[in-house]
């Protein structure tokens with residue numbers, strides 16, 4: 001049984017403006033995530049990645065389909081049951097600047113979820129120490145404020161807070177997009193290490209295929225609210241069959257200028273007709 005199973009999920013938003021029809025942000029989306037594994041969710045801006053993450057977290061209501069966590073339906077749960085589930089599913093957002101309360105010390109930020117779950121003071125102190133160690137921050141970080149840390153360090157604090165209650169699934173919504181390349185690599189390394197020691201699963205949302213290739217076991221590609229292609233990361237990020245994924249792949253930058261020029265030429269050679277969902281194309285090896 002999968003840890004998380006999403007089947008035929010639909011999400012509509014009310015139309016903007018007088019008599020505007022509802023906007024369908026997700027259409028029959030199906031994904032599954034195994035315990036301890038990472039599913040990378042890629043797609044360009046506006047394709048529906050965050051909406052899917054929010055629906056899984058219970059922050060955006062689904063209008064159709066099913067979401068199951070460990071075989072149990074999570075849609076339509078009472079508030080109390082949903083709260084119980086929120087210890088199992090946590091989130092890390094893109095922006096470590098706005099997601100941490102600047103008026104609270106790191107210790108109080110990490111204590112918050114622990115106190116809400118009824119952890120006693122002494123146990124909370126021990127847990128906070130071990131969390132700081134887990135995300136490789138010094139113990140004295142606890143008495144400092146978020147503004148005293150770099151972007152990468154703030155993302156480590158946000159990660160520690162998300163891990164406080166030992167979730168089974170972490171929704172990572174563009175967690176490294178606001179960071180420079182070398183900090184990105186360090187945070188990705190850390191996420192991989194944490195997964196190896198805790199067995200947490202990730203839904204890793206990004207627009208960047210090079211990031212997704214690095215961290216994911218499986219990849220699902222979104223386009224206009226639909227999953228157009230999914231499968232093992234090494235297949236999807238090297239020999240995708242969908243034209244949309246091929247374009248995404250060739251648009252993702254590589255460090256070697258020679259390879260980059262080849263990619264640019266290959267991208268230009270792709271059919272530039274409008275994309276239809278489910279259009280099979282010849283595979284491209286990069």
Ligand SMILES: Nc1ncnc2c1ncn2[C@@H]1O[C@H](COP(=O)(O)OP(=O)(O)OP(=O)(O)O)[C@@H](O)[C@H]1O
Nearest residue numbers: 013014025043044045046047048049050051052207
């Ligand atoms: N609360 C909302 N009300 C109306 N429309 C919304 C709402 N939230 C998202 N949308 C629309 O749904 C579509 C998908 O948005 P979403 O944020 O899920 O995309 P995304 O792939 O995560 O994009 P990005 O990478 O830029 O964050 C967009 O067209 C967006 O404008």
